[in-house]
Amino acid sequence: MGKQMTEMLKGTLEGIVLAILSAQPAYGYEITARLREQGFADIAEGTVYALLVRIERNGLVEVEKVPSEKGPPRKVYSLNTLGQAYLEEFWTTWGFLAERLGQLKEEGK
Amino acid sequence: MGKQMTEMLKGTLEGIVLAILSAQPAYGYEITARLREQGFADIAEGTVYALLVRIERNGLVEVEKVPSEKGPPRKVYSLNTLGQAYLEEFWTTWGFLAERLGQLKEEGK
DNA sequence: ACTAGTACATAGTAACACTGAATAGTGACG
DNA sequence: CGTCACTATTCAGTGTTACTATGTACTAGT
Numbered sequence A, B: 001m002g003k004q005m006t007e008m009l010k011g012t013l014e015g016i017v018l019a020i021l022s023a024q025p026a027y028g029y030e031i032t033a034r035l036r037e038q039g040f041a042d043i044a045e046g047t048v049y050a051l052l053v054r055i056e057r058n059g060l061v062e063v064e065k066v067p068s069e070k071g072p073p074r075k076v077y078s079l080n081t082l083g084q085a086y087l088e089e090f091w092t093t094w095g096f097l098a099e100r101l102g103q104l105k106e107e108g109k
Numbered sequence C: 001a002c003t004a005g006t007a008c009a010t011a012g013t014a015a016c017a018c019t020g021a022a023t024a025g026t027g028a029c030g
Numbered sequence D: 001c002g003t004c005a006c007t008a009t010t011c012a013g014t015g016t017t018a019c020t021a022t023g024t025a026c027t028a029g030t
Helices: A003-009 A012-023 A028-037 A045-057 A081-107 B003-009 B012-023 B028-037 B045-057 B081-107
Strands: A061-066 A074-079 B061-066 B074-079
Touching (some): A003 B012, A003 B081, A012 A028, A012 A045, A012 A081, A012 B003, A028 A045, A081 B003, A081 B081, B003 B012, B045 B061
Antiparallel strands (some): A061 A074, B061 B074
16 A cells, blocks of 8 residues: 555544444444445455454444354444544544645645 | 544645645744644644654755744755655545545435 | 355554654843 | 743654554355
């Protein structure tokens, strides 16, 4: 992956995953696959799992173990109240940044 | 500063500063002031100077020492060809990310 | 038995922004 | 003259994050 993208994902990848979970509960492998579909082709599984561990530790999600037909049991994550609030804060922060950068980009033409 | 903003700035702050330098050459103290004007109120001077050292080390800028009426000589930075190319790459990366996130935000309504 | 696909976990690394302080020059004010 | 305020740069130490590179484990098909 490009180095710029790697750095830019810091802080935003968490929001992206929270947004995905906000739409509907999901487990790690599924989230990784969905990210790949959406164009984030190079995000490693390990990255997603580490992120999920972190947001669970921070109390943003509820976890339920669900047996899988193929492979080990799935850990299904769903956003709780704190997670929802955190996600809204994320959108606010993102909105501010996107507005500033949009302006800067316009000025540069 | 909010923790989310701190993390989100990783990767983007560099692009922001390069964009500022693209408009016109500037020195560290000036860049910090301009950032504050543009709403990035809590970005410390130390952060900006560290970033300038890095982009100079990476060969993205030219540096000229200019005596100041008040205080130590200024180090005026200007974007060179490599810096311009890097900035364009930044806008491409940013554009991709902004598009994805915009879509995710829409879906979440 | 072997392979492929599913599913999760983790130790070590690199990069970045922040904190907090230090250094240094100039001008104004009492 | 001393010291305060403003300008201007530097740097050591810290915390957070995503990436790399594995390892573990379960199931189904050949």
